[in-house]
Amino acid sequence: MECREAKMMIDDLLDGDLDEQGRRSLEQHMAECQACARHLEDFSVIEQWARKLGLVSPRSGFAERVMAHLASERPIPEVLRKGFGFIIAAMIVMSVISAILGGSELAYGWMAIAAGSIGETFSAIAADLAEMGNEAFAGIAAFWISVEQWQGPLSPLWMAVTVLAALLLMVIFNFVQARTLSHRT
Amino acid sequence: MGASAALASESDELRERQWVAAARNGDPEAFRRIVEIYEGRLFTFLLRMVKHHEEAEDLAQEAFVRVWRHLEAYDTQRSFRTWLFSIARNLALDVLRRPRAAIVSIEGGDDGEGPRVILAAADASPLEQATVREQRRCLEQALEALTPRAAMVFTLFYQENMRIAEIAQVTGMSAGAVKVTLHRAREMLKCKVRENSQLETRDSEHRIVSRRRSESR
Numbered sequence: 260m261e262c263r264e265a266k267m268m269i270d271d272l273l274d275g276d277l278d279e280q281g282r283r284s285l286e287q288h289m290a291e292c293q294a295c296a297r298h299l300e301d302f303s304v305i306e307q308w309a310r311k312l313g314l315v316s317p318r319s320g321f322a323e324r325v326m327a328h329l330a331s332e333r334p335i336p337e338v339l340r341k342g343f344g345f346i347i348a349a350m351i352v353m354s355v356i357s358a359i360l361g362g363s364e365l366a367y368g369w370m371a372i373a374a375g376s377i378g379e380t381f382s383a384i385a386a387d388l389a390e391m392g393n394e395a396f397a398g399i400a401a402f403w404i405s406v407e408q409w410q411g412p413l414s415p416l417w418m419a420v421t422v423l424a425a426l427l428l429m430v431i432f433n434f435v436q437a438r439t440l441s442h443r444t
Numbered sequence: 445m446g447a448s449a450a451l452a453s454e455s456d457e458l459r460e461r462q463w464v465a466a467a468r469n470g471d472p473e474a475f476r477r478i479v480e481i482y483e484g485r486l487f488t489f490l491l492r493m494v495k496h497h498e499e500a501e502d503l504a505q506e507a508f509v510r511v512w513r514h515l516e517a518y519d520t521q522r523s524f525r526t527w528l529f530s531i532a533r534n535l536a537l538d539v540l541r542r543p544r545a546a547i548v549s550i551e552g553g554d555d556g557e558g559p560r561v562i563l564a565a566a567d568a569s570p571l572e573q574a575t576v577r578e579q580r581r582c583l584e585q586a587l588e589a590l591t592p593r594a595a596m597v598f599t600l601f602y603q604e605n606m607r608i609a610e611i612a613q614v615t616g617m618s619a620g621a622v623k624v625t626l627h628r629a630r631e632m633l634k635c636k637v638r639e640n641s642q643l644e645t646r647d648s649e650h651r652i653v654s655r656r657r658s659e660s661r
Contacts, residue, residue: 270627274608305633308583309602311576314484315491317501322479325508326472437517 349425492595507532586636594629
């Protein structure tokens with residue numbers, strides 16, 4: 260065996276990848292070749308030190324800090340925490356749809372809760388702009404007026420649709436997330 | 445003794461599996477056990493990669509938080525350790541990609557408390573302990589010179605006793621690349637350790653010589 264081959268075998272040996280036969284032929288070579296024997300000996304020293312190398316521990320109380328961090332998250336369950344975000348997202352989607360509809364008879368109950376006085380302000384501004392002759396603002400004004408007034412028999416239905424939309428978004432999001440996670444790990 | 449050690453690690457593994465299962469059901473106490481099993485190992489792994497105490501601790505904390513959040517998505521058929529270390533590795537590489545203002549040496553913490561090094565051979569004689577400590581210091585210094593990737597592979601191999609295939613899984617490298625990185629790390633450590641010990645021998649010789657000179661005056 261040549262020394263080049265022996266050195267590759269020594270690497271395999273250190274990696275724990277050398278089979279019994281390889282081990283025997285390496286031993287045979289090293290009995291004759293001092294240079295390779297010394298090469299392995301040098302590495303064995305590093306190997307021994309590396310195995311003896313202790314752990315470094317983080318500052319005391321590490322586990323407590325991690326648990327405290329988790330506890331600060333725990334009061335709001337993940338579904339709710341995410342659910343809130345999805346409801347907001349659904350509300351945005353729904354208001355875009357209603358703006359496209361141009362402010363029909365639908366009553367935006369949820370918007371009244373969320374927007375309240377903001378609806379009043381916006382409807383006033385939009386109405387002013389509509390009066391100044393800008394047609395595009397008419398629909399928006401109607402939307403915000405209905406927000407302000409919070410009336411109409413359809414408002415509970417509207418809320419229900421919003422929640423359903425939020426649930427749908429949540430299911431889609433979780434599905435996508437689970438897929439990307441299983442891909443990554 | 446080898447057989448009993450293997451048995452111990454087997455029952456450890458079983459217990460760990462139970463804790464992971466309990467933590468998946470939302471049991472925080474079980475999760476704390478998991479944190480306690482891995483905190484030192486994960487912290488050392490991250491420290492060798494980022495070479496900065498506070499950063500390593502932040503990363504270790506972040507890794508555990510992520511594990512807690514995604515426990516539901518964890519596939520119990522796979523090794524928990526592989527999963528945990530690959531999460532930590534991703535976080536560390538993200539941090540290393542960012543430009544950093546200052547790099548503080550691995551030698552000391554910033555809070556004065558300093559790192560607590562767990563002695564590997566606590567039952568050895570004082571002289572042996574001193575030698576081991578000296579050797580370890582020498583290797584620690586050499587380890588600092590390793591690139592994050594090399595330090596990562598080295599730590600997984602020698603600290604976690606992972607096989608090449610598992611290291612490949614954790615690091616996302618091919619088995620061949622893991623081997624090459626490991627060989628280079630060994631080669632470099634060998635040179636560094638030799639360099640360091642030569643410097644020290646020269647230093648102590650120099651000290652002896654200068655002491656003799658001052659005595660003879």
